[in-house]
Amino acid sequence: MRKLINAPSDVVADALRGLAAAHPSLRVDPEARTVVRADAPVTGKVALVSGGGSGHEPLHAGFVGFGMLDAAAPGEVFTSPTPDQILAATLAVGGEAGVVHLVKNYTGDTLNFKMAAELADDEDVRVERVLLDDDVAVVDSTYTAGRRGTGATLFAEKIAGALAEEGAPLEAVAGVAREVNERSRSFGVALSPCTVPAAGRPTFELADGEMELGVGIHGEPGRERVKAGTAREIVDASLAAIDADMPLAGQELIVLVNGMGGTPLIEQYIAAGAVSDWLAGHGATAVRTLVGPYVTSLEMAGCMVSVCRATPDLLRLWDAPVETPALRWGR
């Protein structure tokens, strides 16, 4: 294990201390394991709360701030946050206007967020839940009934966060997040596995020269184990899988070319070039492109392509100001 950690059991706590030290704009509670906007609760605003296993940074804590999430509940590595933890995040930011829970579709997350929402209801905080399930690779997987939630989470958090910042009511904010999920698809490819610190061995085996098409963000199996291809082949396979599920021709797209954690930025830009070529060859247009490691799987090498079919409204909300540790623009 070539990891920059102190001890496997301290990974999340130590990372939260670093997050707190680096970002005065966040309020990190090491006991409750919550990360909250320093100015929360924002009076009259619908609050957005997300969370999930750690190991996908900057998702979600790096997206807490103006124009995006109000709070995040980071679980242990690749492990759902507890209901208590999600409840604490929800109560720290939720007021009269209510709270939207943005939940990636994994069994543990859906259960624990549901329980937290019921507990919040007991405290008279209204919660609307939005489930993210954008990964076209497989139906049902190691930790999932139905499709997995991956890259579209970023789209939903950004766009719903912008609408909440405009003062929209609970149903509208939840509604736009659902709309984003319905209009988004993702597909990921792994060139190497990753190792959960507490486990000490790779989540799966991948021979040198092989790749996993349709891999999940925890290294869950995808569709096929094949000979490693070029960046162009990897991108073409990813976009063909997405296109087969949601035709892209004629669409204007918000695109995320996402590094999985161990793939350097220069390679992510090579993938971005291939994405641009594929779209041009299939009558689709990337109206916005984000390139970087935003939804990661520890040190896994590989990339994921996510697209969202834009509308003028969604694009306006995408472009709206955001100020978080990992995503900042326009303010």
Add this chain to the structure above:
Amino acid sequence: MRKLINAPSDVVADALRGLAAAHPSLRVDPEARTVVRADAPVTGKVALVSGGGSGHEPLHAGFVGFGMLDAAAPGEVFTSPTPDQILAATLAVGGEAGVVHLVKNYTGDTLNFKMAAELADDEDVRVERVLLDDDVAVVDSTYTAGRRGTGATLFAEKIAGALAEEGAPLEAVAGVAREVNERSRSFGVALSPCTVPAAGRPTFELADGEMELGVGIHGEPGRERVKAGTAREIVDASLAAIDADMPLAGQELIVLVNGMGGTPLIEQYIAAGAVSDWLAGHGATAVRTLVGPYVTSLEMAGCMVSVCRATPDLLRLWDAPVETPALRWGR
């Protein structure tokens, strides 16, 4: 080689195409191999040009934009850009106000930037050169006479870029970049090597369980090969080396906790927590902290800590608006 590329010979060209596709704010010339602000030349403004081998992304092309660089000249992977390439970047952005060349101290870079500056002078474009040499690990190295230039390059590009945006004259912009370099120090640690695509094998060998203290950003040897330590031990060794060269007690610091390309963000935040502890224990304060993979070495695992002793003026310029692909705030 688990790389997301098309062919080793196409790495830089393909990455530049992706950069162009993702960022309409940049003008990428694939022939001249230059990356230029789309609004360049900015009339009356001192222009900042940097460059160097590719493989360190987002350095430098990802720092081209408002408030930072006017142009970058990316060479082949770990290979200096040619004088022609640097000249093209210089002439694309340089006007009456002159140009500052920000040059990391490597033999090839210093030679080729010098030649480009002479050629620019023939075209009546004034060039001031600033040499970055902040890495305290070693004096002289594989590609270097004197100290290597690493993380302080980001500080200098940001701060001098902000002063140029304010309309300061050539000597002042070059002067503040030199001041930043003098007040900055860096130290890096590798937990794994990296592989230059064209070479196809690791730049150096590192047994599992070993680390290289004081490694360079091309995998050049550092001070010592030792048993891999905890994040805290790695950070403590890095800051002790910096402190021995430039005492940190009582200082207010701008801090960069930099991932080397293959180390995930959660581990970089663990290192950031350790940096915060070390500084608190030694009477120094991080007034600003940036955490992320900003000055990378392909897929090398490890981290680098860079610090700049702030002054009120440097801090004001650090906080000034910036709008580049990799660094954005405040506008």
